[in-house]
Amino acid sequence: MRTIKIFDTTLRDGEQSPGASMNVEEKLQVARQLVRLGVDIIEAGFPIASPGDFEAVQRIASEVQGATIAGLARAKEQDIRRAWEALKDAPQRRIHTFHSTSDIHLKYQFRVSREEALKRSVEMVAFAKSLVDDIEFSPMDATRTDPDYLIEVVEAVIDAGASTVNIPDTVGYTTPNEFGSLIKTIKERIGEKAVISVHCHNDLGLSVANSLAAIINGAGQVECTVNGIGERAGNCSMEEVVMNLATRKDFYKASTNINTKEIIRTSRLVTRITGIPVQPNKAVVGANAFAHESGIHQDGLLKEKMTYEIIRPEDVGLKSTELVLGKHSGRHAFKTRLIELGYELTDEEVETAFNKFKHLADQKKNIFDEDIEALVSEEVSRIPEIYSLVELSISSGTNVSPTASLKMKINGAVVETKEHGDGPVDAAYRAITSLTKTKSNLLKFDVKGITGGTDALGEVVVSLEEDGKTARGNGADTDIIVAAAKAYITALNKLALRKKQA
Ligand code: KIV
Ligand code: ZN
Numbered sequence: 001m002r003t004i005k006i007f008d009t010t011l012r013d014g015e016q017s018p019g020a021s022m023n024v025e026e027k028l029q030v031a032r033q034l035v036r037l038g039v040d041i042i043e044a045g046f047p048i049a050s051p052g053d054f055e056a057v058q059r060i061a062s063e064v065q066g067a068t069i070a071g072l073a074r075a076k077e078q079d080i081r082r083a084w085e086a087l088k089d090a091p092q093r094r095i096h097t098f099h100s101t102s103d104i105h106l107k108y109q110f111r112v113s114r115e116e117a118l119k120r121s122v123e124m125v126a127f128a129k130s131l132v133d134d135i136e137f138s139p140m141d142a143t144r145t146d147p148d149y150l151i152e153v154v155e156a157v158i159d160a161g162a163s164t165v166n167i168p169d170t171v172g173y174t175t176p177n178e179f180g181s182l183i184k185t186i187k188e189r190i191g192e193k194a195v196i197s198v199h200c201h202n203d204l205g206l207s208v209a210n211s212l213a214a215i216i217n218g219a220g221q222v223e224c225t226v227n228g229i230g231e232r233a234g235n236c237s238m239e240e241v242v243m244n245l246a247t248r249k250d251f252y253k254a255s256t257n258i259n260t261k262e263i264i265r266t267s268r269l270v271t272r273i274t275g276i277p278v279q280p281n282k283a284v285v286g287a288n289a290f291a292h293e294s295g296i297h298q299d300g301l302l303k304e305k306m307t308y309e310i311i312r313p314e315d316v317g318l319k320s321t322e323l324v325l326g327k328h329s330g331r332h333a334f335k336t337r338l339i340e341l342g343y344e345l346t347d348e349e350v351e352t353a354f355n356k357f358k359h360l361a362d363q364k365k366n367i368f369d370e371d372i373e374a375l376v377s378e379e380v381s382r383i384p385e386i387y388s389l390v391e392l393s394i395s396s397g398t399n400v401s402p403t404a405s406l407k408m409k410i411n412g413a414v415v416e417t418k419e420h421g422d423g424p425v426d427a428a429y430r431a432i433t434s435l436t437k438t439k440s441n442l443l444k445f446d447v448k449g450i451t452g453g454t455d456a457l458g459e460v461v462v463s464l465e466e467d468g469k470t471a472r473g474n475g476a477d478t479d480i481i482v483a484a485a486k487a488y489i490t491a492l493n494k495l496a497l498r499k500k501q502a
Helices: 024-037 051-063 077-087 103-110 114-129 147-160 176-190 207-216 238-247 260-274 295-303 331-340 347-363 369-381 424-436 480-501
Strands: 005-008 041-045 068-074 093-100 135-140 164-169 195-200 221-224 323-325 387-397 400-410 413-420 441-449 458-466 469-477
Touching: 005 195, 005 238, 024 041, 024 051, 024 260, 024 369, 041 051, 051 068, 051 077, 068 077, 077 093, 077 114, 093 103, 093 114, 093 164, 103 114, 114 135, 114 147, 135 147, 147 164, 147 176, 164 176, 164 207, 164 221, 176 195, 176 207, 195 207, 207 221, 207 238, 221 238, 238 260, 260 369, 323 331, 331 347, 331 369, 347 369, 369 469, 369 480, 387 424, 387 480, 400 424, 413 424, 424 480, 441 480, 458 480, 469 480
Parallel strands: 005 041, 005 221, 041 068, 068 093, 093 135, 135 164, 164 195, 195 221
Antiparallel strands: 387 400, 400 413, 441 458, 458 469
């Protein structure tokens, strides 16, 4: 049985999804969860892209152990040096460098000849190799590259020191048969000289199928993202490719080092942190992936699970929503549960989350894992609070003009106001804008109930934009208007931090 390496690029290509930017603390939480999940390589970012990207790669390299940490770099000396600086504290590190090889990219975007592209690729792989032993090279837009030239580049970069050659389907153009035979040809040419990796985008919905076809034909590494997030239509979805290999071991004769029981938790963490929801019918991690609606199916399942269930829900970490804590649970039980859920919070953050938990327990009898995850999401972001909510009361109804009375703390001083609006959320948001004197635009406003029941914790996710910068905020409360106010204030704090950093 072959072991296929899982190279997770949620923090790099995944972050290229519109609106998915994560701050450093959020990236650290995701990276730690990826280690628990068992990925082999974490692509932590693109260090030259921005100071924030550099810091994230550097912190992950020095604080997260248990996987190889990779940093992306164009085939340019300054990019590679920057990646090296960010990665040097990691016990296992990899520089992933790339250069386009398709005539379309070379002619229209980079205006260089094939010879020049080959020369730069070789020189830069050799330069990266002088800094780090583990080098990956990607010929970008490989699937629209002349195959003979592609193989020439692949062989040359291996000779220059690349130990992994990644074949990207950058624009999601290939098909399983075509891609499978390309990988087969490359495998026949390079044998065991380097690991063949694949990196498939999902523009035509084939990223997982193409990656699996590559595995059958000799690929030893798959690049993927949690929930399939990524540039445009996204990347190959980690959970789908892993569960295909696990469920059809008989066919693929390959496995991974992934602890599949961590899949759901990882998916939820990424959803919460990026604000990108998972479609209900998404394979493996969608809300309906294990829901059986038809009477015939339910009848079969009651008699024998195997009739309609090819994956056991518990194998991906799905537990029937189970009661975890209640009003009488103490600080210790709460902290233990947080650790089990994969959160690493400071004592101060645990204390804040515990107070929120106690407050929630007064309003809601049964508290589930999902409630706890929503409660700690603000702590996970670790943003300094310039603005915080002190009190909010709303009057609204069929014959009442919606009014918000709001008290906030701004830079330590308590201020208050009263505003009317078109609805209760509008009134609350007008009050927040008036006190904070901010001018952001609301890009997105999503509300969902965390668990069932009328006492459910409601979670609101908002995205704001100001001066070209965007920020996302989550807020959870049994009162949906309070949740909306918290989400708005969190996003404002993130925007303020971004402006300060800029
Ligand atoms: O899609 C792509 O080609 C990439 C490369 C940088 C590997 O993301
Ligand atoms: Zn990509």
